[in-house]
Amino acid sequence: MRQSHFHDIYEIYYLVSGERNYLIGDRTYRISTGDLVFISPYELHRATNTSVPYNDSIVINFSKTFLGDDRVWIEDELSPFASGRHVLSLPLPVRTRVEEIFRTMELEYRERNIAFEGVIRAALAELLIVGIRHNRAASDKTNEYDDPHHQKISEIVRFINDNYGQPITLDALSARFYISPYHLSRLFKKMTGFTYVEYVATVRIYAAQKLLRETKWKVQRIMEHVGFQNLAHFGKVFKKTSGCTPLQYRKGSGV
Structure with a gap:
């Protein structure tokens, strides 16, 4: 299993050119040139290639503290992540400005002149403001599906996310969503970059990580709650995914 993609920091993904499938949370998107993607901490996501052979993207990650604890408008600046709109399709003039912002950040980070972090912080704030201002104005892909396959797989993803604590078999999913096991797989x-088995795990x-961070439940109870039947298997999958044991x-996390 490849390393799962969720982390405790914010992520902004910008597709400079090309096209990709993107799983974010409980649905899939097809993103294209000029799309700006906002991913919150601990939100499961993975991008995969489509039939378009080439793509170029920019990814930045940052913590809330990087913006500065003394910023009065920090919650407003982070509002693109809380809006429910993961993907914004930006008009060409806005894309041009966004790419200029990214170039400024890259140059400052590479050259590391005096106060470069302040310049990067200011550029990031401007990028977030672009997200705020175009959150409603830009084309919103959150509630639209340009491909019925994306809608079908998003429904399956949502079902797994809501029922992971119960036994979930490929045959049961196939029957529930009226699609053959072969085509579902x-x-x-x-669409997601995961096999069905990888995604459920x-x-x-x-979910186990969240419970380990936020509760004092015993590992055995957590294992059962999230749908594993065997403690040794749970420990093996947890370590492969997280790089450490549940207790580590x-x-x-300081619990």
Whole structure:
């Protein structure tokens, strides 16, 4: 299993050119040139290639503290992540400005002149303001599906996210969503980047991590709650996904 993609920092993804499938939270998107993507901390996401052979993207990650604890408008600046709109399709003039902002950040980071972090922080604030101002004005892909396959797989993803604590078999999903096991497996991998088995395990580990961070439940109880049946198997999958054991993860989170 490849390393799962969720983390405790914010992420902004910008597609300079090309096209990609993107799983974010409980649905999939097809993103294209000029799309700006906002991903919150601990939100499961993964981008995969489409039939378009080439793509170029920019990714930045930052913590809330990087913006500065003394900023009066910090919650407003972070509002693009809380709006429910993961993907904004920007008009060409706005894309041009966004790419200038990214170039400024890259140059400052590479050259590291005096006060470069302040310049990067200011550029990031401007980028977030672009997100705020165009959150409503830009084309919103949150509630639209340009491909019925994206809608079908998003429905399956949502079902798994809501029912990960219960047994979930490929045959049961196939019957529930009126799609053959073969086509379900094929489409799921194509749209999300995960196999069905990988995704179910990843969602369960994500839920286990949250419980390890936020509760004092015993590992056995957490294992059962998130849908694993065997403690040794749970420990093996957890370590493969998280890079540490459940107890090490809990210790690192300060619980």
